[in-house]
Amino acid sequence: MCGRYASSRRPEDLAGIFEIQREQAEEELVPDYNVAPTKEVYAVLDRPLKDAEDPAPVRQLRTLKWGLVPSWSKTPEGGARMINARAETVHEKPSYRRAFASRRCVLPADGYYEWVTAPEERQLEVEGKKKRPRKQPYFVTPADGSVFAMAGLYEFWRDKTLPDEHPLAWWVTCTVITTEAETTPLAVAHEEGPRSLADIHPRMPLMLTPDRWDAWLDPSRTDVEDLRPLLEPPPAGLMRAYPVSTAVSNVRNNGPELLKELDGPEEGTLF
Secondary structure, three states: OOOEEEEOOOHHHHHHHHOOOEEOOOOOOOOEEEEOOOOEEEEEEEEOOOOOOOOOOEEEEEEEEEOOOOOOOOOOHHHHHOOEEEOOOOOOOOOOHHHHHHOEEEEEEOEEEEEOOOHHHHHHHHOOOOOOOOOOEEEEEEOOOOOEEEEEEEEEEEOOOOOOOOOOOEEEEEEEEEEEOOOOOOOEEOOOOOOOHHHOOOEEEOEOOHHHHHHHHOOOOOOHHHHHHHHOOOOOOOEEEEEOOHHHHOOOOOOHHHHOOOOOOOOOOOO
């Protein structure tokens, strides 16, 4: 699962990392250390420029709203619930399959937050049942300090209650693809904490390594069976995880202090 993440890189940094050809973001987003559903986020995508004579896709940096609204949806109200799409079924679910075929994106992050759950709570999560409140938050990030490139999908939704020229007539929304969490040892594990990502939570965002970016973003690749191999998890042992303050549990808290590594779990929390 991915319910919160941190994204502090500036557009100029992302432009160099992803070889952005055109920045289409309507406004520069401030560094966000507590990105929550329904917020505006940066996304990298390949798409022809609007009204351009050349139909060739252009690598763009855009701002999208996190929480996918399918094009056929009557209202946008369900977007907040569609922040994640499962890699195992994304190609067949009505809400995601069209976007998976032709509207894929990369959502850049520093890393993501996840809350450790007790074994019995994890079982409820696996079974799809409601589980109790989460506990100690951990920040999961590439051990080498590189960008965490999350696989995502984006979609367009038309608000038919507004005229074409209205700035809010079109919504562009996105979702993060998740996969089974790694059971192999973390590259760097905290002394008192979990030894693998699966010890924290049964799901994790699907991270795309740089060698997959071009193929993932290529809108000309629409064959589902050709695309599914791109959903394979990255090589094991690339991540580190460390405990952070429970202040991140409140979406109103936002600042670089949320990424500060604690010496150990806070008193009264798991691990």
